[in-house]
Amino acid sequence: MTRYFAFIVWMISSSAVFAEIVVPTRTIRANSIITEVDVGTKPGHVANGFDRVIDVIGQEAKTTLYAGRPIHVDSIGPPALVTRNQIVSLRFQTAGLIITTEGRSLERGGVGDRVRIMNLTSRATLFGQIQPDGSVQVQN
CATH class of the missing domain: 2.30.30.760 (SH3 type barrels.)
Known part of the structure; x- marks a missing residue:
């Protein structure tokens, strides 16, 4: 039972290492359209963030997005x-x-x-x- 529990803990912790979040590569001002050169990914996980760059490209920033910080779902929207x-x-x-x-x-x-x-x-x-x-x- 303890080996099984240790295996589950290892699986959960190792899967978090492979998760990625979408972050701006530079500061993006509010009302700007997000392009492929504006965003990238980095390791991590955010509950209400994006994990695919394609979901963010073409959207408009509702607020200023700062380089390296996760992009939250409510921070962007359609142009x-x-x-x-x-x-x-x-x-x-x-x-x-x-x-x-x-x-x-x-x-x-x-x-x-x-x-x-x-x-x-x-x-x-x-x-x-x-x-x-x-x-x-x-x-x-």
Whole structure:
């Protein structure tokens, strides 16, 4: 029984040695797109970190990422299509009725993000979801 227990402890400790985490090779500023030259791997394990470089490349840094520190899942996301104060097309659709107008984005966001927007005609603040074409689908 003790040999079995010692073997299990050895397996757990040795598997942690072979684990890798993705880290920036240089400091990456917030809102920057991550490229293959920006990241590498090093031995270690982080619960909410990345272990494959391919999962990080093409994503946008939400916060500043420092060289050598693990990249956490909530520190990156899809690239922003809409920036703050950008004029966007607003689309409201319900029961066969479609209303399209222009609005000003009050937040940055990528595809699928929920953002606040201001209708330029009525000055009302609304919420909408960013679509793949950069327009915003107003939520009722």
